[in-house]
Amino acid sequence: MKTIIVPVDFSTTSANAAEFASNLAAFYGADLLLYHAYEIPVALSEFAYPVFDVTEMQKAALHELQILKENTLAKLKYSININLRAEMNVLEIGLEGICDEIKPSLVVMGLSGKNALSRLIVGSNTLKAIHHLKYPILVIPSKAEFFPIRKIGLACDYKQVVINTPLELLKKVVKDFRAELHIMNVDFENRNFEPGMIQESFILTELLRDLKPEYHSIEAPDVVEGLNTFAQVAKLDWIVIIPKKHTLVQKIFTTSHTQQMLYHTTVPILCIHE
Numbered sequence: 001m002k003t004i005i006v007p008v009d010f011s012t013t014s015a016n017a018a019e020f021a022s023n024l025a026a027f028y029g030a031d032l033l034l035y036h037a038y039e040i041p042v043a044l045s046e047f048a049y050p051v052f053d054v055t056e057m058q059k060a061a062l063h064e065l066q067i068l069k070e071n072t073l074a075k076l077k078y079s080i081n082i083n084l085r086a087e088m089n090v091l092e093i094g095l096e097g098i099c100d101e102i103k104p105s106l107v108v109m110g111l112s113g114k115n116a117l118s119r120l121i122v123g124s125n126t127l128k129a130i131h132h133l134k135y136p137i138l139v140i141p142s143k144a145e146f147f148p149i150r151k152i153g154l155a156c157d158y159k160q161v162v163i164n165t166p167l168e169l170l171k172k173v174v175k176d177f178r179a180e181l182h183i184m185n186v187d188f189e190n191r192n193f194e195p196g197m198i199q200e201s202f203i204l205t206e207l208l209r210d211l212k213p214e215y216h217s218i219e220a221p222d223v224v225e226g227l228n229t230f231a232q233v234a235k236l237d238w239i240v241i242i243p244k245k246h247t248l249v250q251k252i253f254t255t256s257h258t259q260q261m262l263y264h265t266t267v268p269i270l271c272i273h274e
Helices: 010-030 054-074 090-101 116-132 165-176 196-209 225-235 250-251 255-262
Strands: 003-007 031-038 084-086 105-110 137-140 151-155 182-186 212-219 239-242 269-271
Touching: 003 010, 003 090, 003 225, 010 031, 010 054, 010 105, 010 137, 031 054, 031 090, 054 084, 090 116, 105 116, 116 137, 151 165, 182 225, 212 225
Parallel strands: 003 031, 003 105, 031 084, 105 137, 151 182, 151 239, 182 212, 239 269
Antiparallel strands: 137 269
16 A cells, blocks of 8 residues: 655644645545654753653654644545554654655655744754655645646756666656656756757657656746746646755755745645655
8 A cells, every 4th residue: 555654743834744645645545644753852951850751752742643633634525544653763763764664655744834943943854854765755835735736847957867867756656646747957048058968858858758748948047946937837736856966956955045946836846866
């Protein structure tokens, strides 16, 4: 059975991600697993030693997960199977462990929060997962609403496409949802053009021939703005990004464009590793 994992911290952000993932699970025919990792708080000073009962913390975490499960199910038109898991662990380590155990089809995570601090914390956890977790991660912007997936856009820089593009996984995603695939390359006045990109584009065209994708050259001085604008015009449901060091994902996730791309778009971003 296909499984979608949603790490939650009981914030509005993770609740929104859980609701989105539950609709996706119903559409995709998958089970949902709500996962919460908690840690024992560190004493504030040498004179402050609050006592924490691990058993009580576990009960409290499962209780909150149960409430989230019931609230999530209440919003669904179709019932799905939702499992719960809580454990004392660092989120990054715990999430990797449970993914290795369950082998999920997808991990769904939110990004923004109510304030600057929560955005920093939640965003940091999501970014760590994107860079280190080997499973597909769907990032849900705060304004995103679920719609049946019909159009998927792949951001592509036409560099070492055979090595860098997880073709089988990309094809599986597109075919599972019976979606259109749109290949997007953003450039401005050929500033990023390299002679080898022409050959790479021919290779990619041949490799993805069975999907019959549409190819788009987007003229924009900023990669993020170009992708966002095209996604809105073309009415894309998801944007697929392949995290690569020092390339497209760095431009999006490690610059001031992060807020523009993720906090102000309604298009979920699927990160799949090369």
